[in-house]
Amino acid sequence: AQTVTQSQPEMSVQEAETVTLSCTYDTSxxxxxxxxxxxxxxxxxxLVIRQEAYKQQNATENRFSVNFxxxxxxxxxxxxxxxxxxxxxxxxxxxxxxxxxxxLTFGKGITLSVRP
Amino acid sequence: xxxxxxxxxxxxxxxxxxxxxxxTQDMNHNYMYWYRQDPGMGLKLIYYSVGAxxxxxxxxxxxxxxxxxxxxxxxxxxxxxAPSQTSVYFCASSRTGGTGELFFGEGSRLTVL
Numbered sequence: 764a765q766t767v768t769q770s771q772p773e774m775s776v777q778e779a780e781t782v783t784l785s786c787t788y789d790t791s792x793x794x795x796x797x798x799x800x801x802x803x804x805x806x807x808x809x810l811v812i813r814q815e816a817y818k819q820q821n822a823t824e825n826r827f828s829v830n831f832x833x834x835x836x837x838x839x840x841x842x843x844x845x846x847x848x849x850x851x852x853x854x855x856x857x858x859x860x861x862x863x864x865x866x867l868t869f870g871k872g873i874t875l876s877v878r879p
Numbered sequence: 880x881x882x883x884x885x886x887x888x889x890x891x892x893x894x895x896x897x898x899x900x901x902x903t904q905d906m907n908h909n910y911m912y913w914y915r916q917d918p919g920m921g922l923k924l925i926y927y928s929v930g931a932x933x934x935x936x937x938x939x940x941x942x943x944x945x946x947x948x949x950x951x952x953x954x955x956x957x958x959x960x961a962p963s964q965t966s967v968y969f970c971a972s973s974r975t976g977g978t979g980e981l982f983f984g985e986g987s988r989l990t991v992l
Contacts, residue, residue: 772919798980808969808983854921866912866937867971867981871921 765790767857769870776845777878783830784840784873786855794860797831797838798867803851811853814838816860842875850877881905885970885984892960892991900955900987902970910973911953912981913937913945915966922969928953960991 766789776782788797799811814822814831821829826846830839842849854872859865883904892898904911909930914922914937924937928947942964944956953972957964968987973979 767921769921806967806986808971808981810980813980866924866927868924869914869921871919 765792765795765857765859765868767855767868767870769855769873771873772871773874773876775876775878776842776849778845778847780845781841781843782845782875784842784853784855784875786838786840786870788836788838788855788857790836790857790859792859792861796858796860797829798856798858799827799829799838799840800854800856800869801849801851802854802872803848808854812840845877847877847879850875883970883972883982883984885968885987887987888985889988890990892957892989894960894962894991896960897956897958898960898989900957900968900970900989902953902955902984903951904953904970904972904982905951906972906974906982907950908972908974908982909950910975910979911947912971912973913943913953913955914969914971915939916969916986917966925955925968957989962991965989965991 768787795816797814801809812824826843852872855870857868886901912927913925923939926945928934970984971981973981
């Protein structure tokens with residue numbers, strides 16, 4: 764079974780600075796997808812960024828980028844120019860590309876606070 | 880732009896009561912999911928469905944039941960509520976498996992006393 768580990772329960776960053784959130788995963792598969800979801804205090808889960816394992820290029824979405832190390836099974840999220848609205852809980856998630864009924868497996872999440 | 884709609888948003892139950900969390904999506908997605916979120920534990924999959932009439936268990940199905948009679952609706956039934964079912968419940972849907980992004984409802988906070 765696949766597992767997703769987020770070992771840091773909390774992190775803090777100064778506004779306008781850069782922060783990196785760590786995530787590791789365990790799988791025996793070669794084809795899969797990785798996601799970072801954001802959950803603000805409103806509880807709504809919002810997709811931040813997605814990475815296909817077969818792509819070597821790291822995904823980027825504006826101020827958000829990932830460092831995907833397939834051999835090391837590492838998938839970290841970098842937030843540049845942090846803003847107060849980035850304060851939230853962030854979840855790393857894994858999804859197999861095999862099978863029609865693949866499920867999303869989440870890590871425990873990390874709470875990010877942004878200092879003004 | 881309704882997306883995934885869950886009701887109710889909040890509910891307090893007594894031990895032994897039953898209730899149904901409603902979930903409906905208007906995106907014509909085949910895949911639907913129910914997760915529960917406990918503090919410090921991330922999201923755990925309860926049940927999922929890959930299409931009308933097809934459901935399967937996730938990681939933590941005990942104490943719950945689901946049905947999927949239409950593409951749009953995926954209700955979660957709690958029978959004989961227990962304090963261990965106090966949690967926030969999320970319904971989600973996706974168009975496909977694999978690459979498909981999951982779209983989440985706003986969550987339902989359930990307290991069992």
